[in-house]
Amino acid sequence: MQWGSVSEFLAMGGYAFHVWGSYLVTGVLLAAEIWLLARRSRTLRAMPGRSVRTPERDR
């Protein structure tokens, strides 16, 4: 391990913007993909008249 302290870790040897900018945006985008997919699934299940099997009922 090459980090002496938390602030040293966060500073990323002067490349904090580039490193954390990459990881943060990637994390947000992956989370957004999962969230949008969950919302699409919920919307579908909430549609009136035609019900879709819920994941619980598959097992």
Added chain:
Amino acid sequence: MNIWKYSSPQTFYPLAGKMIPVFAVLAAALGGAGLYIGFFVAPTDFQQGEAYRIIFIHVPAAWMSMFIYVVMAFWAAAGLIFNTRLSSMMAHALAPTGALMTFIALWTGSLWGKPTWGTWWVWDARLTSELILLFLYIGYMSLAAAIDDPRRADKASAVLALVGVINIPIIYFSVKWWNTLHQGASVSLTRAPSMASTMLTGMLVMVLAFWMYSIAVSLARVRVIIAERERGAAWVRD
């Protein structure tokens, strides 16, 4: 066991439901391990300093962006040739994740390029062909969404996906065929990797994590697509 029975949406739907948690857990575990190796085990690069740590997401995302396209085109072709509904649905399920991976590869590459090359973007063959890949994904999704009849949308978008496959070898070999600012492959089957072994381990674990993530999220999406399309069918009703 007859594996072909899972080629229908009706039988694949519950199977996918069972597989998703497995791949999701693997993705989270491998992602955690990969990030730990990447940030706490792998040493500082003697040339690039800490900026190189971006490769732990850049390389997996870039590999997935190309691989997902090939798999997407494969399912699109299968849907076109055999007229199987599930194949086309698989292709549609993969496209948004592929586009996302392409965007992540471009974004992280840009943030890596600035401190390393001194520029956010250059129009070299590797970067340009990867940008074209993003446009291909967007074009595929737009075309599929623009046609109301799902079966016609499947066929038209499949043709686009197949034409676009030509871009994949161009991306992969661009660093060999042209004199690009982007460096050549860091990992290849024919020679020893050009990086420290802990760096390589971290990167490969992250590659596996991205694989598992992509599989889990694509299976979840194909389930939603199946449910959307088969809404009128008896088996999805109560």
